[in-house]
Amino acid sequence: MSLIHIENLNKHFKVLNRREGLSGAFRDLFSGDYKTVEAVSGISFDIEAGEIVGYIGPNGAGKSTTIKMMTGILQPTSGVIEVNGLVPYYNRIRQAQTMGVVFGQRTQLWWDLPVIESFKILREIYKVDEKTFKQQMEMFNDLVGLKALHMQQVRTLSLGQRMLCDIAASFLHNPKVVFLDEPTIGLDISVKAKIRSLIKRLNTEHKTTIILTTHDLGDVEALCTRIIIIDKGKILYDGDIKKVNALFGAYRTLKVQIDNFNESTLQTLQEKIVNHFGVDKNLTVAQTEEFWTDITFDQALTPLSDVLNFVMKNFSVLDVRIVEISMENVVQKVYDGALG
Amino acid sequence: MRTLGEYIRLYFIIEAQYIKARMQYRADFIISSIGMFFTSLATLGVFWVILQSVPDVAGWSLMEMVFIYAFFMIAISPMQILFDHAWQLRFHVQEGTFLKYYFRPLNMMFYYMSEIFDLKGLIQLVMGIVLLIYASIQLQIDWTLLKIFLLLITLFSAALVQISIIVAASCAAFWVVESYPVLGLAWKLREFAPYPMSIFDGAFRFMFTFLIPIGFVAFYPSQLFLRPEEVSLLVYFSPIIGIGLFSLAYWIWTKGVNSYTGTGS
Numbered sequence: 001m002s003l004i005h006i007e008n009l010n011k012h013f014k015v016l017n018r019r020e021g022l023s024g025a026f027r028d029l030f031s032g033d034y035k036t037v038e039a040v041s042g043i044s045f046d047i048e049a050g051e052i053v054g055y056i057g058p059n060g061a062g063k064s065t066t067i068k069m070m071t072g073i074l075q076p077t078s079g080v081i082e083v084n085g086l087v088p089y090y091n092r093i094r095q096a097q098t099m100g101v102v103f104g105q106r107t108q109l110w111w112d113l114p115v116i117e118s119f120k121i122l123r124e125i126y127k128v129d130e131k132t133f134k135q136q137m138e139m140f141n142d143l144v145g146l147k148a149l150h151m152q153q154v155r156t157l158s159l160g161q162r163m164l165c166d167i168a169a170s171f172l173h174n175p176k177v178v179f180l181d182e183p184t185i186g187l188d189i190s191v192k193a194k195i196r197s198l199i200k201r202l203n204t205e206h207k208t209t210i211i212l213t214t215h216d217l218g219d220v221e222a223l224c225t226r227i228i229i230i231d232k233g234k235i236l237y238d239g240d241i242k243k244v245n246a247l248f249g250a251y252r253t254l255k256v257q258i259d260n261f262n263e264s265t266l267q268t269l270q271e272k273i274v275n276h277f278g279v280d281k282n283l284t285v286a287q288t289e290e291f292w293t294d295i296t297f298d299q300a301l302t303p304l305s306d307v308l309n310f311v312m313k314n315f316s317v318l319d320v321r322i323v324e325i326s327m328e329n330v331v332q333k334v335y336d337g338a339l340g
Numbered sequence: 341m342r343t344l345g346e347y348i349r350l351y352f353i354i355e356a357q358y359i360k361a362r363m364q365y366r367a368d369f370i371i372s373s374i375g376m377f378f379t380s381l382a383t384l385g386v387f388w389v390i391l392q393s394v395p396d397v398a399g400w401s402l403m404e405m406v407f408i409y410a411f412f413m414i415a416i417s418p419m420q421i422l423f424d425h426a427w428q429l430r431f432h433v434q435e436g437t438f439l440k441y442y443f444r445p446l447n448m449m450f451y452y453m454s455e456i457f458d459l460k461g462l463i464q465l466v467m468g469i470v471l472l473i474y475a476s477i478q479l480q481i482d483w484t485l486l487k488i489f490l491l492l493i494t495l496f497s498a499a500l501v502q503i504s505i506i507v508a509a510s511c512a513a514f515w516v517v518e519s520y521p522v523l524g525l526a527w528k529l530r531e532f533a534p535y536p537m538s539i540f541d542g543a544f545r546f547m548f549t550f551l552i553p554i555g556f557v558a559f560y561p562s563q564l565f566l567r568p569e570e571v572s573l574l575v576y577f578s579p580i581i582g583i584g585l586f587s588l589a590y591w592i593w594t595k596g597v598n599s600y601t602g603t604g605s
Binding site for chain 1: 349350353354357358361362436437439440442443444445446447455598600601602
């Protein structure tokens with residue numbers, strides 16, 4: 001049997017239709033005019049023990065709502081959800097004993113206490129025996145040098161150090177499944193790498209199942225073998241990462257600032273690029289923010305240097321930025337049938 | 341499931357660490373304790389001023405009023421010391437930080453309230469005990485074993501009443517965005533507790549006795565020791581009232597916790 005079993009799961013919220021203005025606010029007080037928002041509608045999946053699954057999607061896609069149902073905070077409107085054979089909402093305390101959760105930047109350690117004291121309290125809360133506790137603490141020390149932080153108050157840790165401690169803490173009681181929500185948000189590249197290797201090691205050490213929600217596609221590439229993409233409450237893709245990898249692995253967006261930019265520049269640029277590289281090469285030109293023009297292309301088909309050279313030669317370019325493809329773009333491409 | 345004993349042990353472990361950490365902010369502790377001390381002193385001053393101009397308050401002398409106030413101070417201390425985190429509930433709920441309390445294999449009210457242990461409440465408790473002893477010497481109260489037993493029972497019940505009112509009021513945060521007025525009102529009401537209920541007219545006395553029974557926080561139980569001949573039968577029900585109210589507050593808390601959906605993240 002799978003560790004997490006979700007079948008035709010729905011979560012609907014009733015939201016008041018708000019009216020405008022002061023008089024509207026008064027009428028809202030007595031209003032029975034509700035609309036239903038389908039935060040999650042009809043999703044199904046199974047997750048096996050030991051998997052690392054990337055659960056991704058744009059803001060408001062229904063990721064948090066699903067996680068909240070899996071951790072027993074929210075009761076589903078309908079459908080089946082079982083973690084470890086139990087229904088989370090009705091077995092919160094028993095479930096919590098076999099779960100670990102790290103929610104974004106909100107620490108669950110004791111703010112005023114030294115790190116080691118937080119771990120000692122957690123040992124009591126989860127009834128971790130002395131021997132296991134020692135082993136785990138040794139392991140955390142090997143992985144991220146936790147000992148150096150033992151005596152530091154949680155409030156004085158840097159964001160990266162705190163995140164490392166929070167992740168380690170969520171594994172202390174050897175949970176069966178750990179939910180990591182945006183574990184690398186706001187961190188610099190080197191800390192991100194540290195966190196990713198910590199997660200990977202913790203997963204292999206005890207075959208802990210990990211569900212990772214993130215906006216950072218780098219996290220997904222580095223850690224996950226399976227990926228579930230959700231948007232507007234529905235699952236768009238569930239499967240091997242390799243297929244999706246090609247999508248966001250190879251795509252880059254070249255952002256350029258062109259001197260004397262006006263509406264016709266965008267059109268000229270578009271035409272010139274299509275003429276030069278050909279329609280089949282799948283280059284898109286768009287303006288997403290003021291002064292910046294975005295050229296998104298597949299590196300496998302068109303080398304970055306070619307595109308850059310071409311633009312520099314034909315236009316007077318003031319500034320250039322290269323960015324990896326965003327979550328929103330990936331989701332758009334999945335909609336457009338990129339995974340066919 | 342955990343036994344009560346395990347919870348108590350865990351509570352001591354958490355609070356021992358918490359107190360150790362708070363002690364590092366000595367100025368904070370000293371200033372808030374001094375504040376607590378003078379707030380209590382000011383109320384006693386008010387009694388003194390009132391009784392300078394009138395011979396008694398509804399037939400109650402200054403020393404009797406001091407006794408009632410001392411009882412009140414002890415009775416509200418457990419709320420102050422153990423349930424002070426209730427004040428922050430609305431911030432946690434609004435900002436979504438309340439989510440973390442769902443993730444531990446613990447009773448949520450226990451876990452939530454265990455995060456703060458209000459040291460300055462200890463000052464209040466000590467002041468209350470000292471005043472109670474002082475007033476009972478002045479009033480020549482004869483403390484028999486039975487009376488001491490009754491005192492402990494009534495203090496326990498009174499503490500439960502006060503805790504329940506604050507916890508229930510703080511739960512408004514689960515349903516109302518601007519919930520402070522509810523808690524603020526509940527907090528204000530406690531100021532009526534150390535006065536003889538007989539000074540309030542019918543409607544208020546009815547409310548303070550049956551609806552929001554702050555009369556049971558100090559006045560009614562104090563009667564048992566000051567004027568046992570006048571005591572109302574209701575006082576003997578105070579443990580039931582205390583436990584009943586706390587069950588009600590706990591039920592409201594559970595409703596709130598179950599209906600909370602959190603903020604996006």
